[in-house]
Amino acid sequence: MKIHSDSPLSKIDQLFNNLDQNLSKNQYIRLQFKLNGYKEKKLGQDQVIIETSLIDGQYSQTAILIGKAAELIKVYQNEKFINVNSMVIQLLQWKVAYLEKNKAYTIVIYEFQYIGSLDGEHECTQYNVDQNCQSQKKLRVTIKQHNTTNNNTSHQSYITNSIKKVKIENSSFIKESFIIDDNLLNISVLDNPANNKQSNQFKDYQQQQLIQQQELTKISVMYPNMKKWVLEGRIILKSEQLDFRCKKTDMISRYFKIIILDCEQEIIVGLFYEKALSKFFSVLQQGKVYTFKNGCIGQDKANGTKKITFNEYSIISESQNFAIPSAPQLNFSTLQEIETLQHNSIVDVVAVIQEIKQDSDSCKSFIVFDQTTRLSVKLWGAQYANINLQKGEIMVFKGLKFYNTNFKSLNSDHQTMIIQNHDLNEVKQLKSWLAGKNIDTIMKPNPDNSTIDLQQLDEFVIKLLNEGKTQQTSYKYIFGYIIELQENRNMYPCCPSLRCKSKMEEIPSRKTYRCKKCLTENPSPKFSFVLRVTIMDEFTNIKAVIFDDIAVKLLGITADQLRAMSHEDQRNIFLSKEFQQKKMKVQIQFQDYNGQIQPKYNVQDIVDIDYKELATQAFEMFDELDNLLNLSLVL
Known part of the structure; x- marks a missing residue:
């Protein structure tokens, strides 16, 4: 993967921050450098090390890759044929070591991540640790205070034992700042806004370092109710604040969601409700990389998709890991x-x-x-x-x-x-x-050419059974008479949610209805049709089901209107619709009934028959047959 020549590289001197405290200690701060050089050496019989140099564009620093890092660099060099001299890597686990024999410092790399390739030569000078790290050493400055006496001007007098020390910190996380010792005479200096801001920045920096030192968790290994995890990923989508109805209280509340992409291009949804929304909505930005910690992981049992519900105690901090991809992997299906x-x-x-x-x-x-x-x-x-x-x-x-x-x-x-x-x-x-196709006609079935009778429908179903195509759904147009409509148990109380539409259960003790799926209650829900009918033509008959929208189209009234009628009026409605020939679109599916695979028919559409159009088509067919007959006699 090529990266832009202006892509930011870390500075070599960042490797040696707080050298006295960090020497020979494992570091987890993520820094990016270009490699230069590849020299393989063996330590003993099994262990292999790779000598190389880290380049930041201005300086170079010797480094050694060992363990997993050495094995990985060999894969890139020998199997993936990537030129090491063009590789840009991000250090994941490393330390600064001092080689007594060479009287020089080197960087020992245990783990790294490949970022991409950066072509071009860089003229760099060897980094001099002793010279360049002088400015990073902590200085202790003694400020001497003395008494001055002047009869013409009034000055504050100091006592001789009021000499205090001030620490000056030169640190990477904040520039041109002072951290004042607690033993300073004027304690009120510590309460000024600049020091408060610096103190908060220092706490955030320490917190981010602690998170980075923990092992990061990939989305692919997350599981429901996982306790200890730290996820690093890029926010590739952030929604606006949205409304939702709480199932327990039936109250309207607000939330927002994000979609997080990790280094393996796996995605997971993050949800923020109420207090978490207030805390994080203005902070999180789409496109940036963050580390996430403390949230409840859930998983859809049906398809395995995962989500994280964050709360006000979740820890989210911005990361500088530029290696996280910016777009998810797409696996298209027709x-x-x-x-x-x-x-x-x-x-x-x-x-x-x-x-x-x-x-x-x-x-x-x-x-x-x-x-x-x-x-x-x-x-x-x-x-x-x-x-x-x-x-x-x-x-x-x-x-x-x-x-x-x-x-x-x-x-x-x-x-x-x-x-x-x-x-x-x-x-x-x-x-x-x-190109060149009419969108209005592509893939649309021609109702007239695909219309079949019920005997042909039966033959079509047998063909699907013989070919083992019982998992697919098919559609056919038929002509037929609806000869019987079930007059009882032909409607049900429907859940008001547009995404549910499930049957609600009546609770007589509270005079209400309850949806088991959505856990919502409604004392007067809307009723929906589920008509079971018999369709017949001159050959045979089939049993089918007609759902709400199509049933309303057939009967001319809604389920609630029919429910309000007397039993006699309901029966008259059904009788008036029987023995009428209709053109119907039938959906064909298969179900297992007591170990036997049988077809199930659902009526998807019902239209009145245009007999004039049918007659015209019949005359055209007869004319064509007549022309063919005359042509055959001539030939």
Whole structure:
């Protein structure tokens, strides 16, 4: 990976900060240098060391790679064929050692991380530790105070034992600053704003050093309720403050989320509620790298996606690790491949918007397609309110959740991102495939040409069973008569959440209904249809289910309106809709009934038959047959 020639390298003198205290002690401060030179040596029979030099653009410093660092540099040199002289690395574990024999200092590197390649030669001089570290040594300055007497002017008098010492610190975390000893005569100096600010900076610096010295945890090894972990990652997405309804109190509160990317390009969602929102919302910035500590790790049991819920006691500090990637890894699947996946699978998608179904602040629903098939996409929540959807636009999604239920669809989740990158190869390939095509007709089934009778539908189902294609969902158009509608148990109390729609359970003692999934209660929920019907034609009949929207279209009234009617009026409504020939779109799925795989039919759409159009098509077919017959007689 090439990096820009202006990429910041650390200064050699940072290796020797507080040399007296840190000599021969393991360091974990992350510093970046370019390498120069590669000389392999053996210590004993097994241990190998690599001699090289660290370069900051101005100075060079000898270094030794040992253990894991030596093995890794050999892999880059011999297997990945990367020129060591162009490598930029970040030190992870290292120490300063003094070689008595050579009377010189060297840097011993135990672990490092490869950042990239930086071409070009650098003319550097050898760093002189003794000369350059003089300015870093702590100085003790004695300030002598003396009495002055002048009859014309008034001066403060000092006693001879008021001589005090002042420590002057030259440290990397703060410049041109003074830390005053507690034994200073005027204690009020310690309370001035400058010293308070410096004290806070020093505490933050110490805290960051302690975090860096702990072993960092990768997202891939995190697990639910993990206690001790330190995560370092880049915030690649930060949301606005969003509303949510608390399940226990049914109160509206606010939260925001971030998506964190680590060095392995794994992502995890971070959630901040109430007090954590107040503490961190104005502090965290998208694009920056932070170390995170103290949060509750959770995991979705269905698909394994992880999340961290932070609180007001979480520790988050900015990091200078420039090696963390800025974009997540994308693993695209075609829409046809997605249709065969398990329910709640997480997928990355490149597709074209063909049709916009709903465009509101709470939900954006639209149909997308690629080179293989079509699917419905639903983006839930106010976070997508400002997205302007355009027909024909190519969309790149990271982390959509696949719902493999009665209606297959892709839905947004906490980890969902919309990637703005039209230089991806998948985007270019889709653009090339689209060239010259009519978006309105691509992948859309032709209802007239695909209409079959129930006997043909039965043959189609047997073919799918024989080919073992029982995991996929198919659609067919049929003509048929609805000869029976179930008059009882044909509706249910529906959860008010747009993302749930589950059946609510009645609680007579409290005169209310409760959703087991959302844990919400509602004394007067909306009812939804679930009609079980029998469809017949001249060949055979099938059992099917019609859900709410299509049932309202068939009956002409809602479930709540039907529920308010008398039993006799309800029966008259059902009788009036029986034995009417309709054109229906049927969804075909398979389920296991007591060890037997059987088809299940759901009616997705119902339309009245245009007999005039059918007659016109029949006459055209007869004319074509007549022309073919005459042609055959002539030939």
